[in-house]
Amino acid sequence: DTGVSQNPRHKITKRGQNVTFRCDPISEHNRLYWYRQTLGQGPEFLTYFQNEAQLEKSRLLSDRFSAERPKGSFSTLEIQRTEQGDSAMYLCASSDQGAGYGYTFGSGTRLTVV
């Protein structure tokens, strides 16, 4: 068990470009969550999956954001037409049988839009 893995660790992109992040959860965890964290703030919920089904999506998530978990294993988060306001740390977490068992977080992907 290598924990939750996120790639890349850092991404610098120009405004208007598309970016994609990957998250590999703990293999036996059926739930996967994406969060966004800006400097000095707590993580904000974006979306989560149970297996391959996307069960909830935050109203904060604009149409430029999309997430997938095609085979119920790894997940990708894509941001289209990036804006400077998208600059943040994107965190992935996984859990087994719901939050009552605790979440395990990855180290995050830091996105900088210039």
Add this chain to the structure above:
Amino acid sequence: AQSVTQLGSHVSVSEGALVLLRCNYSSSVPPYLFWYVQYPNQGLQLLLKYTSAATLVKGINGFEAEFKKSETSFHLTKPSAHMSDAAEYFCAVSPSGGKLIFGQGTELSVKP
């Protein structure tokens, strides 16, 4: 709507002193409650969690928290602060076992 309030965005203590980080929540149902710690440029590490068993929960690194339903609080304590405890601490609630809702965080500084 469920929410979490952490009182004090920054707390400073001396090494060896008591650490008290405050967290109040609002939830319409009995919640799951968590404390996480975050070191610079890292993800979040679970310190402890309350899942409706014992109201006094012991976690890692000597931390503990007490669930008080009447006060809707889940304050984090440690009897004696260590320099390595300096970090950002987040309280979080999961009302129904799904997503986590986080507080704004409390930065803990430990003075020698």
